[in-house]
Amino acid sequence: MTINCKGEELILTVERAIYWPAKSMLIISDVHIGKSAHFRKSGIQVPDTVGHTDLQRLTALMKEFQPDILLVTGDMFHNNINSDANAFLDWRKTHAELKVVLIKGNHDALKNADYEALGIEVHTKELLCAPFRFIHDKPKEFDEYYNITGHIHPGVVLYGRARQRLKFPCFYFGENCAVLPAFSVFTGLAILKPENGDRFYAITPGKVVQV
Template identity: 40%
Template sequence: MYTITIKNNHFQLSCSGVAFWEEQQTLLIADVHLGKISHFRKHGSAVPHLAIQKNFDRLNESVEQFQPEKVIFLGDLFHSVLNAEWNLFEHWLQQQKAEVILIAGNHDIISPIHYEDLGMKIHQELLIDKFRLTHHPEEQEGSFNICGHIHPGYHLVGLAKQHLKLKCFFRSENQLILPAFGEFTGCFVMKPEKQDEVYVCANAKVIQVN
């Protein structure tokens, strides 16, 4: 893990792609895209069925690690329409002691009624203290934006011209973009400016790179 400080608040960045907000005892998770694997398999892609359970195993590991009071999904919790993974999510949600909140993303097309029936709250954005939580990157004067959507990644090149693309946390002056949490979500290679900070998720560590 790697802890960063933003406006006197502390965020623990995990190699799984989640961020734990210490002052709010809140776990932030972006772009899980549940149902995507089932969607791929339905259309003939050779994706292992066990990959579906892996998303839920990783969610459980993150919750057990941080013991949050709240879990906030920063959009694109589900990839598209209802499928078999909804039942798995419903079972997962029933096991949670923390309050679970969804900030709606562009892929979240499942009716809010289904979430409300499970006791979840849905927002378009949340303003907590000095922080504005959204799905799409949306900087606004007077607040620090924490978001997802981009699936940020970073391209590392070794001395022997090795190439490695890793998902990352991407921090600019007024924004922190979380990596996509879900399996098979891919990543978009970022091109940081001099003042930006990049924290790559490498094996079991989060490492800041220049």
């Protein structure tokens, strides 16, 4: 689905990403690379295919939009380098020409040398690219920049016939701030309740729909 936000065209995809054509920029959040391996190390059985599935989806987005920049608004990694992160290293080698930019989130605890080895440009707090501010979590004060964030893994509940109740990840656009869905399929959902003027775009299996 293509929307207008602050005069800019943004494409919302079913793969939980935003493409900004004017900047040839693909925007995602909360990838949590290494989370499944982290759980397995703790004795919790999580399939090692989870991280590979996320990378396959990312590869498909690369082919579809051919962006110059991949921007991650936080929690790209889940704490430390592990087998899942090594899989990303292999993926990165096949997209060496791609500029990867990370706004650090609360789980991004890799060493500076690790980010450098992966060819990732890191911003500790935010990245300003008018009319947007890219930041991991919603700021407490607002200014002329419209904030695009992640962190909370937003979701909505849709009701069908026979009182069916289904939860879907979503894109949220409020007055001063947008929240991206978590890119990783291995995350929960924080169900948001709409307020006046808010826009929700649910990500269903087949398409993005405004609700």
